[in-house]
Amino acid sequence: MPDPAVPPTPPVALSALLAREDLGLRQIAGPKDTNTVIHWAHTSEMADPYPYLLGGELLLSAGVHIPEAAGSGTYFDDYVSRIVAAGGAALGFGLAPVHDTVPRALVEACDTYGLPLLEVPPQTTFSGVARAVWQLMAQARHAELRRVTEAQQSLAAAASRPDPVRAVLRQLAQRIGGWAVLYGPEGAESASAGRAPDGQGPEAASAGRAAEATAAGRAAEIAAAGREPGDVVRGALAELAAVVRPSGPGTPTSATDTAAGTHLAAYALGAGQGFVLGVAAPHRDTGDHTIASVAAVLLSLLTGEHQSGSGAARSSALVRLLLGAEPEAVAPLLGSGGWLVVHGSPDAQPCDPVAAAALGAALGSPLVDLARDVVRVLVPADREPAPQPGWTLGVSAPATARDWPAADTQAARALSRARATRAPLHRHGTHRPALTDLLSPGEAEAHARALLAPLTPPLAETLRTWLSLHGSWDRTAVALAVHRNTVRQRIARCAALLGTDLDDPDVRMELWFALRHGER
Template sequence: MPEPAVPSVPSASPAPPAPPTPPVSLAALLSREDLGLRQIAGPPAADVRVHWAHTSEMSDPYPYLLGGELLLTAGVHVPEAAGSGTYFDDYVARIVEAGGAALGFGLAPVHDTVPRALVAACEAYGLPLVEVPERTTFSGVARAVWQLMARARLAELRRISEAQQGLAAAASRPDPVPSVLRRLAGRLEGRAVLYGPEGTEIAAAGREPGGEVRRALEELARFVTGHASSTATDTVAGTRLAAYALGTGQGFVLGVAAPHRESGDHTIASVAAVLLSLLTGEHQSGTGAGRSSALVRLLLGARREEVAPLLAGGGGEAPRWHVVHARPDTGTPDPVSASALGAALGSPLVDTAEEVVRVLVPVAGSAEPAGTTSTTASSPASPPAPQPGWVLGVSAAVGPAEWPAADVQAARALARARAVRAPLVRHGDRPALADLVPAGEAEAHARALLAPVAAVPALTETLRAWLSLHGSWDRTAVALSVHRNTVRQRIARCAALLETDLDDPDVRMELWFALRDPRPSE
């Protein structure tokens, strides 16, 4: 069987994030009578998926493509003798190499027909070629693409919402586990299986697959119980397979086999996995009581160090923890997705506040939090790993007394991850040159240096983000969710109040050392 895909393992060169809407069929775009588009080369439009539209007159568009584009060009870049050489072959080969979905060629204002050599090259390389009439603007084509994607996204959200409601209703029935499996199998038009700790089939629903697919699904279920990932996928005999380790601590796995994979299917299956985790989990009286006791003691004034062992599921020395801040790639988090993220990271200690989910995750070698085991995706045996569909910021490993500082670290790491478009950024907590200065002296110097701007938290936070991102206005704006002009105004204000030249690297270094500790500006 092919090696199962393990989403939680980051690649050396991560692929660019997908757009916030599902792709659309090129056939749907060609069916728009107002555009008048016509395919003249390449594979059938029904088999082509377009993620976005991009206009370029570069002779080599490769560096500017992310993959999945309908590339639009008027042929301004085409030299006069292009038809007699290899120009079009090289041009089309580069588009295909970049992952372009299709090429749209405009009949105005440079060309009145599509060059024959371009048609031949697209046919040879299997790139769909679309003729764009003179009356149709490229902006009109791009707008139509986004309109179709918005409709597809709305249909996807409606389908997911209906599936969530149906699965929740099934979970409330007298026979909840079989009901959830039946509802899931019906939604995916396939097979849903609950496997026990020994890999045995406990319950199933839906159409029985062939022997090869059944054995492959069993193997995939065993794979997720023996590895760090909580999810794995594979394709066997044209059937899409997926396995989800349930965060119950008992080794249960949800297996899914479907003849096709629609947009949103993974989300629907993940919801079912969360519900089955709750239904198959061990009785929560002990762990629930421990968390309730921890909350009561905190409210009554107990120290975090005293409460942490209760959260860790027992006595013993208080463990060390990571604080994780997370934001979904699209939309805002909901309780179901937040719980699923917590299960994937190996902790039930999840808090959802506005657009950010915070998770308290134990460090390797520490006691595991109540209700978790090493079968979850990023178990306490490994640091938090990237999670599909999320952007994460991870703090240093800290004890309970340092949780507030770690919360700040995780927030800043998340801001940097969003700014640099990385799936995960960790707070760098290692000995450095600044550690040679006694903490008290360093804090006093930082307070004095930052005093002119300390009264305005927005200024210090903007200065900190701007310095951490090497003076990039755009990345700082993304990290702080403000306009780049706002960043420029705040940095100019900082320079004026501090009466210093922020272009001087020595000044930047000294300010960065002062801003490393969250206390001086808080």
């Protein structure tokens, strides 16, 4: 059976539940391992609970399902083995009203299969045990959220200090109680902080089981060749970092493994930078991944600056623009090639500067403009924007610096289209040969201006959006963030000013042609 899925809440130590004096629980069989944890409590009187378990449960039973002759056969062995096979963490057996004592054969079966067995006294209800589990989970969750919040604040403060890359690594290593290392684009260690791995974590005794993973398996072979455990961990972490270093569309952005009893994790930084954050710790707590992910975002921004000196180039470009230079003259300072304009709208309004910077880092560009409700990002055309969780994106066609204003308009309209269709990302249509290519651009634009002259810009934009959405009142209202009755009134006004029937498909086609050429 695959490893059981665990819920997004911290597990509860079985020892913590046993320590609750109000419950009066007593462990009478199975290993008394202080590392045993449970993820939830579940009551069942089924003779075979396997189909109803997800894994990690404290299964509670009063023994209603036990037949009278169970002690003389294999009933208890079969029962306990099925719980273990389903991933159950422990079994709680309630005394009264069915049984006055825990069946001896059940105790022996739990010892045989290594399943902790708890005796639940008559005065303790199963619902009381389940409530205690959830209370302990809530306490653990609160403590974990506080720990993660404090870590995020300390990492953000570290990023503003002198030598920010090493300051962030030091803070990360301190928060996870291990070692943090930054690998450069070529795979060499660029900077590190914390306690160097020695391969002596609490799970070192079970490293053989972890050897089923690729990197851990290689680490075990290296150890067998006579290398020190710390060298094994370093080598395995470097190999794990190579796995997430950008090499193609299918490259993972993060990966985890175990070597010589030490937990390993690697995180790719930014888009195409080549830097990787590696983490090694003797244990892995629930919030460690969140803390390391925050550090990875900060390091993505910092390494992007250090790698290319783009910060100084951007400042130079801004100064030259303010002093009167043309956009195409300063564009080479920002990079070569074409550009895409991306408009992003956060699902949770309003957007803050940290979220805007994170979007820019995810898209692979530090050129970010934060407006009231939309973030604009200027992205090199060779970096294909992908949908981002929590964002709705509109992407322009590739453009040179001279055409940035037109690309900005395209991105805005693509974002409106994405909102209307509830798509995470919409791209402005690429140009392809069409009948309109038979007309000269000058004649087409002159016709568009003459045809649309009676319309004000708000009316023209409403008409363009309405036509692009095939006359849908509701979707147009969503795209323009107005009431559907407002859309109806504007379209009726357009029909009156143009003196035409907007239900006629020929009229719609001509107006769409004019609107497309009028936006150039």
